Amino acid sequence: MNEPIPSFTGFTAVVTGGGTGMGRELTRQLAAQGCHVAICDMSQEAMDETVQLARAGAPEGTRLTSFVTDVADPAAMAAFAEHVATEFGTASINLLFNNAGIGGGGSLVVGDQTEWDRVFGVCWGGVLNGTRSFLPMLQASERGHVVNTSSVNGLWACLGPTGAHTAYSAAKFAVRGFTEALMIDFRVNAPHLSASVVMPGHIGTLIARNSMLEFGRNPKDLSDEQVLEIRNLLQRRGVDTSGASDEDIRNLMALRVDMFENNAPTTAEQAARIILDGVRAGDWRILIGPDAEALDTMLRERPHDAYTEAFMAELAADGHFAGLIQS
Numbered sequence: 001m002n003e004p005i006p007s008f009t010g011f012t013a014v015v016t017g018g019g020t021g022m023g024r025e026l027t028r029q030l031a032a033q034g035c036h037v038a039i040c041d042m043s044q045e046a047m048d049e050t051v052q053l054a055r056a057g058a059p060e061g062t063r064l065t066s067f068v069t070d071v072a073d074p075a076a077m078a079a080f081a082e083h084v085a086t087e088f089g090t091a092s093i094n095l096l097f098n099n100a101g102i103g104g105g106g107s108l109v110v111g112d113q114t115e116w117d118r119v120f121g122v123c124w125g126g127v128l129n130g131t132r133s134f135l136p137m138l139q140a141s142e143r144g145h146v147v148n149t150s151s152v153n154g155l156w157a158c159l160g161p162t163g164a165h166t167a168y169s170a171a172k173f174a175v176r177g178f179t180e181a182l183m184i185d186f187r188v189n190a191p192h193l194s195a196s197v198v199m200p201g202h203i204g205t206l207i208a209r210n211s212m213l214e215f216g217r218n219p220k221d222l223s224d225e226q227v228l229e230i231r232n233l234l235q236r237r238g239v240d241t242s243g244a245s246d247e248d249i250r251n252l253m254a255l256r257v258d259m260f261e262n263n264a265p266t267t268a269e270q271a272a273r274i275i276l277d278g279v280r281a282g283d284w285r286i287l288i289g290p291d292a293e294a295l296d297t298m299l300r301e302r303p304h305d306a307y308t309e310a311f312m313a314e315l316a317a318d319g320h321f322a323g324l325i326q327s
């Protein structure tokens with residue numbers, strides 16, 4: 001257990017990926033408790049909306065700022081830290097949420113190397129860059145805490161028996177290992193700091209859509225070449241698409257994105273609440289959702305079965321990761 005943090009009021013927090021999803025909800029809920037929040041994202045438009053929503057629910061005097069940054073770029077993250085110091089007129093922050101992430105980079109064998117490197121660079125590099133850039137400001141605080149978002153894919157490196165998931169899983173395992181090691185590093189070398197790792201199950205956010213757009217794939221407007229790539233991917237997974245038109249494939253992709261956002265057992269609002277409750281209570285390992293809890297239990301009970309079809313079928317039969325586990 002970490003030392004509990006009874007209240008965030010008057011604290012200063014940094015949230016990466018604050019434009020949509022869990023980052024937006026963390027920002028709103030922190031601001032509502034009178035915590036000053038600085039967010040970064042690739043999209044200024046999305047951040048403007050977050051800031052507007054957060055401001056509407058925040059007590060007077062709560063400060064909010066946004067900064068366009070790519071978390072995968074160490075220099076851009078250092079510039080973000082400078083922005084926070086200047087904008088808030090402070091040399092310290094209390095909370096750092098390394099939350100930004102994207103999916104993709106499924107196969108190392110047949111996938112695009114640039115996409116693989118990008119997913120790893122954002123999901124792992126973003127956490128490292130965020131921690132390095134803000135470490136001096138955390139150290140300068142009286143009490144500081146780092147929250148790194150991993151995933152159930154930091155426990156289980158796949159999305160079903162045929163769903164290659166290498167870049168994202170490698171990055172999320174790295175985030176979990178790094179955060180657990182960082183806790184001890186802090187305990188020894190900076191005892192006023194602590195850390196938590198967050199492992200969400202399926203949360204209803206825009207990540208499926210945002211990740212496709214990151215790689216130039218607009219689900220409703222896929223080029224003929226992109227449709228062919230998806231056909232090939234489905235074929236490698238044993239799905240026969242011969243009876244489906246290109247338009248059917250586009251509609252299927254749009255439907256999947258839509259279902260990811262709308263058919264999840266946990267909303268982004270609930271996920272942010274679970275994260276903040278966990279930090280407040282001093283929990284260093286924060287699982288989110290019934291699917292994450294069930295998977296964690298099954299992995300502990302039967303670690304050697306983790307990648308068998310029977311294990312995955314059992315998860316699916318219990319209603320977990322519905323539509324995400326690719327058979």
Ligand SMILES: NC(=O)c1ccc[n+]([C@@H]2O[C@H](COP(=O)([O-])OP(=O)(O)OC[C@H]3O[C@@H](n4cnc5c(N)ncnc54)[C@H](O)[C@@H]3O)[C@@H](O)[C@H]2O)c1
Binds near residue numbers: 040149151
């Ligand atoms: N939604 C899920 O089911 C789920 C499950 C497990 C883990 N996660 C993790 O939770 C975190 C938040 O994801 P979410 O589901 O809220 O997704 P989201 O797409 O709704 O939000 C992520 C935000 O990060 C931003 N972002 C992406 N790349 C960036 C970059 N290079 N630099 C700066 N900002 C960037 C996006 O623009 C977006 O606003 C991610 O790390 C994700 O991997 C999500």
